Amino acid sequence: MSENHHNTCSKLPISVFIVTLNEAKFIEKTLNSVRQCAEVIIVDSGSTDGTVEIATRLGAKVIYNPWQGYAKQKQIAMEHCHFDWVLNLDGDEELTSSALEALCHAMENDSHSAVRLKRIDRFIGRFPSEWVKKPNNVRFYKKRDACFDKDKLVHESAHVKGDELYLQQHFLHYGYDDIDTLDAKYNTYSTLRAEEKVVQGKCYSLLKLLAIFPLTFIKEYILCRFFLFGVRGFIKSMMAAHYAFLKEAKLYERNQKSNNKALR
Known part of the structure; x- marks a missing residue:
């Protein structure tokens, strides 16, 4: 990433929102990967392992909300975001620099309402090779066009009105490691x-x-x-x-x- 582009992205008008419960093991890695974004919102449902302290130290805005289910928690977190473009990550995920750059371009082009990224899951200490097929997830979208189905109990994903852009860039997931x-x-x-x-x-x-x-x-x-x-x-x-x-x-x-x- 060029220095000029790095400086542009360092103050990107993007709200990152994360739902957490005892994510101290990876939350610092997650937050460091999005430190160039202008706002990070965390909705925590009662962590006792230091997640809140780590997130606060790294500049995230932490909001306590009792657990209401995955979709409801994410909807609440998204509603606290102030910017038009929002990025959803879990507390055990890490956005790569190449993915961040691709999201910058997608936002600047403004030709789609949502962006899909590939997800790479680490398992027993290793990531799979590039030839293994990777799942893709909608994680970056315009807040005004998105909502979560609150009746969805698991595998929740935002429903976004408008066209989706599929990117080859990826984010890393550590939550399935063992x-x-x-x-x-x-x-x-x-x-x-x-x-x-x-x-x-x-x-x-x-x-x-x-x-x-x-x-x-x-x-x-x-x-x-x-x-x-x-x-x-x-x-x-x-x-x-x-x-x-x-x-x-x-x-x-x-x-x-x-x-x-x-x-x-």
């Missing part, structure tokens, strides 16, 4: 997703229950090329397949409990 943490997250997420489906009136499918594990493994390991990530790729693909299975199994469980109540 098996215990990823397994715990998948367990929580699968419960929330099953509850979400019940609210939507969805019923389990025996065919999906039988097929979801092998199909997800094939998708991750072969189609997304995680076989190029060695043993880590095999483990991660198996865990992704198990997560997909858990969502369907928990939906089945909830359907059965509802049927049993109806028969009483």
